[in-house]
Amino acid sequence: MKNICKILTAALLFIFPFSISSVTTAQVDLKERFLEFASKQAVTGHEYGMIEYIKGKLPSFYDVTTDNMGNLIAKSGNGDPRVCIMASVDEPGYIVSGIRNDGYLTVHTTSSIPFPLFHKFHEGVKVEIITSNGKVNGVVAIPSSHITRGKGDMTDMNDFIVDIGADSKEHAEEMGVMILDPFTAVKNFAELTNGKISGPVLHSKYPAFAVLEAAHDADRNSSVMFIWTTQHARRNSGAARIAESLKLQKILLISSFLPYRDRRTRKLQIPVCTPGSGLLVPEENTPRNEFPGVVSDILRGNNYKYKNSGTGMLYEYRAFRGKNTQIAPVAIPVEYPHSLVETIDLKDLESLIDLINEVVKK
Numbered sequence: 001m002k003n004i005c006k007i008l009t010a011a012l013l014f015i016f017p018f019s020i021s022s023v024t025t026a027q028v029d030l031k032e033r034f035l036e037f038a039s040k041q042a043v044t045g046h047e048y049g050m051i052e053y054i055k056g057k058l059p060s061f062y063d064v065t066t067d068n069m070g071n072l073i074a075k076s077g078n079g080d081p082r083v084c085i086m087a088s089v090d091e092p093g094y095i096v097s098g099i100r101n102d103g104y105l106t107v108h109t110t111s112s113i114p115f116p117l118f119h120k121f122h123e124g125v126k127v128e129i130i131t132s133n134g135k136v137n138g139v140v141a142i143p144s145s146h147i148t149r150g151k152g153d154m155t156d157m158n159d160f161i162v163d164i165g166a167d168s169k170e171h172a173e174e175m176g177v178m179i180l181d182p183f184t185a186v187k188n189f190a191e192l193t194n195g196k197i198s199g200p201v202l203h204s205k206y207p208a209f210a211v212l213e214a215a216h217d218a219d220r221n222s223s224v225m226f227i228w229t230t231q232h233a234r235r236n237s238g239a240a241r242i243a244e245s246l247k248l249q250k251i252l253l254i255s256s257f258l259p260y261r262d263r264r265t266r267k268l269q270i271p272v273c274t275p276g277s278g279l280l281v282p283e284e285n286t287p288r289n290e291f292p293g294v295v296s297d298i299l300r301g302n303n304y305k306y307k308n309s310g311t312g313m314l315y316e317y318r319a320f321r322g323k324n325t326q327i328a329p330v331a332i333p334v335e336y337p338h339s340l341v342e343t344i345d346l347k348d349l350e351s352l353i354d355l356i357n358e359v360v361k362k
Contacts, residue, residue, distance in 0.1 A: 027195065027346065027350075030213075030346060030349070030350060031191070031195075031197070031346055033209075033213070034197070034205075034206070034209055034346070034349065035189055035197070037053075037205060037208075037209045037212070038187060038189065038199065038201075038202060038205040038206075038209070039187040039189075040053055041091070041093070041128065041130055041182065041183075041184055041187075042089050042090050042091050042204070043090065043091060043092075043093030043094070043095070043110055043182035043183070043184060044090040044091070044092065044093065044110040044111045044230075044231055044232070044233040044234050045090070045095075045110045045111075045182075045230075045231060045234060046093075046095070046110070046130070046182040047070055047089050047090050047230045047231075048070060049130065050089050050090075050208075051066065051070055051072050051089065051228065051230070054072055054089070054208070054212055054228055055072060057212060057216075058074055058212075058215060058216075059215070059216060059220070061076060061220040062074040062075065062076055062215070062226075063075045063076070067241060067242075067245065068241075069229075069230055069231065069237060069238050069241040070230040070231075070238070071227060071228065071229050071230055071238045071241060071242055072089075072227070072228040073225065073226075073227050073242075073246075074215060074225070074226045074227075075224075075225045075226075076218060076219075076220055076221070076222055076223070076224055076225075077219075077220070077221050077222050077223030077224060078223060079223050080223070080249075081223050081224050081225035081248075082222075082223050082224060082250070083224055083225075083250045083251075083252060083291075083359060083360065083362075084224070084225040084226075084227055084246075084248045084250065084251045084252070085211050085214060085215075085224070085225070085226050085227070085251075085252045085254065085356055085359070085360065086211070086226075086227040086228075086229065086239070086242070086251050086252070086253055086254065086316070087207035087208045087210070087211045087227075087228060087229070087253075087254040087255065088204070088207065088208065088228070088229045088230070088232035088236075088238065088239070088255070088316075089204075089208045089228045089229065089230060089232075090204065090230055090231055090232050090233055090234075090238075091184065091201040091204040091205070091233075092109070092110075092111060092113065092114050092118065092201065092204075092233055092338075093109075093110060093182055093183065093184040094107045094108065094109055094110065094127075094160075094182070094183055094184070095107065095108055095109075095110055095179075095180050095181065095182050095183070096129065096162075096177060096178065096179050096180065096181045096183070097179065098179060099169045099172050099173065099177065099179070100169065101168065101169050102167070102168065102169075103163075103164070103165075103166030103167050103168050103169060103171055103172050104141065104161045104162065104163055104166075105129075105138070105161065105162040105163075105164060105172065105177065106160070106161065106162075107160050107161075107162060107183075110182070110233075110234070111231075111233035111234045112233070114233070114258075114338045115337075115338035115339075117338075118338060119159075119160060121338075121339055121340050122140045122160070122185060122340075123140055123142055124139065124140060124142045125139065125140050125185045125186075125340065126138070126139050126185065126186040126188075127139065127140060127162060127183045127184065127185055127186060128183060128184065128185075128186050128187075129162075129164070129177060129181050129182070129183040130181060130182050130183065131175075131176035131177055131178065131181050132176060132178070133175075133176030134176065136164055136175055136176060136177055137164070137186075138162045138163055138164040138165075138183070139162070139163050140160065140161070140162055140163075141161040141162065141163045162183070164177065184200070184201070185200050185340055187199060187200055188200075190341075192343065194276070194345070195345055195346040195347055196275055196276075196343055196344065196345050196346070197343065197344055197345075197346060198336075198341045198342065198343040199340070199341065199342065200340045200341075200342065201342065202334060202342040202343070202344050203256040203258060203334045203337055203338075203342055204256070206256075206332065206344055206349055206352070207254040207255055207256065207331075208228055208254075209349075210254055210349065210352045210353050210356060211226055211228065211254055211356065212226075212228075213353045213356075214226070214353055214356035214357055214360060217353075217357050217360075218357075218360050219360075219361075222360060222361075224360050225248075227242060229242060232315065232316075235315075236315035236316060236318065236319050239315070239316045239319040239320075240319040242319070243319045243320045243323055243325070247323075248320075248323075248325050249291075249324075249325065249326065250291040250325070250326050250328075251316075251320070251325055251326070251327045251328070252295065252328050252330065252356065252359050253314070253316055253327050253328065253329040253330070254329075254330055254331070254352070254356070255311075255314055255316065255329055255330075255331055256312070256331050256334055256337075257271035257272070257280055257309055257310060257311045257312045257314075257329075257331045258271065258312040258313065258334070258337050258338070259271065259273075259312060259337060260312045260313045269310050269312065270310070271309040271310045271311065271312050271331075271333075272307050272309040272310075272333050273333050273334060273335050273337065274333050274335065275332075275333050275334075275335050275343055275344050275345035275348060276333075276345040276347065276348065277305075277307050277333045277348070278304065278305030278306045278307060278332075278348060278351060279299065279304055279305070279306040279307075279330055279331070279332060279348065279351055279352060279355060280306065280307055280308075280309040280330065280331040280332060280333060281295070281296065281299065281306055281307075281308060281309070281328075281329070281330055282308070282309070282310075282311050282329060283308045283309060283310060283311075290326055291326035291327075291328050292326065292327070292328040294328075294359075294362065295328040295330065295355075295359060298355065298358050298359060298362060299355070302358060304351055304354075304355060305351065309331070311329055311331075314329055316329075330352065330355060332344060332345070332348035332349060332351075332352050333345070333348060
């Protein structure tokens, strides 16, 4: 019986090689490319490694430039771009602020923390420090419960100490660690069932990845611009520079709709955060003759799975205020945002890339 099953399986694979394996292979390839991309560190203010990585992946026909904020701009075709596809690349993280005589590292954030428990999530976690000599591994030390009893959770930067195995300041320096070296939690990812991926800062990784994938698919003669901005978590400085230096008419903004507390009502606004829900677009209605209306027409006309959602804090809107720029934001759901186990659905990511391609062709 086993031999018969093997013969039948081989025969089916011979007769229907593409129908059985092609979709699975495409999904696996997308997953592998995404995990490679998401493993790259891009702490706010230290995005150069990620920018160089993206630049190295772009097809040669693009006219590629970087400005003095480190923003990466790739233009194809002739004349003014019909549309700009934009995403930020930075992620929340830390820098080394000092090296103690006993070899431990003190740290500081490079921007405001995105969530009250952000520091707490890193307690006892493995971290990866980017030095001029390469990567150095460490772990966020856990203070002794005997000396912190009654103090509460680790939320103060004074409690945040990194152990890299050094026994002195000199030893740490010999390992290549210097003040201002960036670091984040080690990018450990889990592949869940039904095409879901879980890991740190996926909300910061999928937008830039989707834009890179679409840049690969774009026609070299299509007049379009792809932009990867820096320092989103530091007053959206990268997008502000783009708004100042470029006159952009239409922007498809690939971002994340994340929870935030309304300053006026103090109510927590929670966008759709269920992976597999499809694409997310703003709740408010947009006139059909505006660019966001065109994007909505593409969504409906191509039967995309999507939901209307609150957008959270989209700082990019502020950067383009008064610029007569039409911005159409699109996102995908992120579960457990700002934790080390953020979760997305690869089917949503595939749909997002497909949508960008459709907008570019339109």
